[in-house]
Every structure is written in structure tokens, then in C-alpha cells.
Amino acid sequence: YLAKIDEKIEKEVEKAAKRFGDSFDEKMYRETNPRVLENQQKRDEVHARFAKALNDSNLDDLRQLIVDCEIACPVSGSRNWTEVRQFNLMFATEMGSTAEGAMKVYLRPETAQGIFVNFLNVQKTGRMKVPFGIAQIGKAFRNEIVARQFIFRMREFEQMEMQFFVAPGTELDWFEYWKKERLKWHQALGFGNENYQFHDHDKLAHYANAATDIEFRMPFGFKEVEGIHSRTDFDLTQHEKYSGKKMQYFDPELNSSYVPYVVETS
Numbered sequence: 001y002l003a004k005i006d007e008k009i010e011k012e013v014e015k016a017a018k019r020f021g022d023s024f025d026e027k028m029y030r031e032t033n034p035r036v037l038e039n040q041q042k043r044d045e046v047h048a049r050f051a052k053a054l055n056d057s058n059l060d061d062l063r064q065l066i067v068d069c070e071i072a073c074p075v076s077g078s079r080n081w082t083e084v085r086q087f088n089l090m091f092a093t094e095m096g097s098t099a100e101g102a103m104k105v106y107l108r109p110e111t112a113q114g115i116f117v118n119f120l121n122v123q124k125t126g127r128m129k130v131p132f133g134i135a136q137i138g139k140a141f142r143n144e145i146v147a148r149q150f151i152f153r154m155r156e157f158e159q160m161e162m163q164f165f166v167a168p169g170t171e172l173d174w175f176e177y178w179k180k181e182r183l184k185w186h187q188a189l190g191f192g193n194e195n196y197q198f199h200d201h202d203k204l205a206h207y208a209n210a211a212t213d214i215e216f217r218m219p220f221g222f223k224e225v226e227g228i229h230s231r232t233d234f235d236l237t238q239h240e241k242y243s244g245k246k247m248q249y250f251d252p253e254l255n256s257s258y259v260p261y262v263v264e265t266s
Helices: 002-023 026-032 034-055 059-068 112-117 119-125 171-187 234-243
Strands: 092-095 103-106 132-141 156-166 196-200 210-218 221-232 249-251 256-258 261-265
Touching (some): 112 119, 112 156, 112 234, 171 221, 196 221
Antiparallel strands (some): 249 256
16 A cells, blocks of 8 residues: 555656656755655555554554555455454464473574574684585474465475575675575575575664575466565564573674674575
């Protein structure tokens, strides 16, 4: 819904740019044009209501926003929405020797977080110097709403990941390095170079400053076989914040400590 409002704004700007040519001042146009301002205000109001409903966990307000915006199902066109419900993408189970004393625990939805938790342990015991990587393979579990499309929507799957720790400011260079190296590895399998392509992400996850997928030509089109992400220092700083334990690396060459940035191949 917000993307459609953004499209309206961009179309207004594009039309004005064609009309006025070289004399067009885009910044001033965005700040003064009534239609642009009206759409921007509408967008901001909807976004604010959406954010507040999520932050307050107010599912009734969230549904009311959907109704007020007259959002229709893109497949059926229906506006007959159910109530908004919580859905947990993590599998829950119970741990304990007795039913009364059991505590709820969750199966891991990815292997990455175990690497981040053990980052300093591996770095110190192995006397590793940045840049270095930690890789692992293991089971992950996701409570997919609809398990489908062969291996692309499974509730239990094997995952291979590497988290590569680098100095802040070098992460995008390493991101490009791992893009090339990982594509070379896939192409070496002999399935034909023409069957691989990159799909760069226009919209990034909150923790990333760059992301791409390596896609393979399946019978039903190109699909992701590996994701490469520049995850910044988000994961380590979050573990540091909530555990109270420093996740910093001392760089002997710089004679200073920092939280490394991470490039992930998964």
C-alpha cells in the first residue's frame, strides 16, 4: 500500500521533470507541490499508525488499518479479512525431566546465532586474527505457514553458513570478494554457467547494508540457492547489549578494540 503511494509521488516528480527540463528543481518541487505533499502526508500517517500498532502489539488496530486503507488480497481481490493473529515462525518444545518443571524452549531457525555467541571463544582459542570466518553445517527448523516448492519451504532442513568477521569499513569490499568466490564455487560444479545469476536486494533487512542471492535455473524459474549478506555489526552488538558481555576484538595492528563487521554466506 505504501509502495503505491510512493509510486504516485515518483510519477508526479517524473512528469514535472519532463515538463520543466533542465530548470527543474526536484527538491523544491517535493517540498511545495500540493499533490506530492498530500500523498506524503497520507503515507506518513499510515506508516505511523502501522508502527504504533506493531509496537503496542495491538492486533485490532492493525486490522482496522487494513480495513481503513481498503487493502485487497492481490490474488482474489477480496477485502474480507480474518482477524489479525500472531504466528510464531519458530518451533516451540518443552525441556525438563518432569511435566510440571518443564520450560519452553525454541528450536533454532538458523545456524548463524550460534556462531555469533561463540565468536570470541573461537577467536581466542584459535588465536585468530581478523579477517577470519567460522563455518558450520546443521539442522534448522522453521514453522512455515505453507511448506511448498520442493526444498524452498521446508520445516526441517540442513543449512550451511559461514560468518566472516572483518574490520569495520572493509565489509563491502569483502562482500564483493565473497560474491565472486561463491559464484566460482557453484560454477565449478559443472551445471553450466548460464544457469546461475545474481539477484541483488533492493530492500534490505534491518541488519544489512548489502545483500544478494545466487540463483539457479530450476524447472520453475530461477530460485535462490545461496544468500550473501553484509550484516554489519548488528548481531554482535545485539548480543553484547542484551548479555552484558563485550564482543570486541583487539586488533594488534591498530592497537585498538572494535566490534567486527560480518559478511555472511548461507
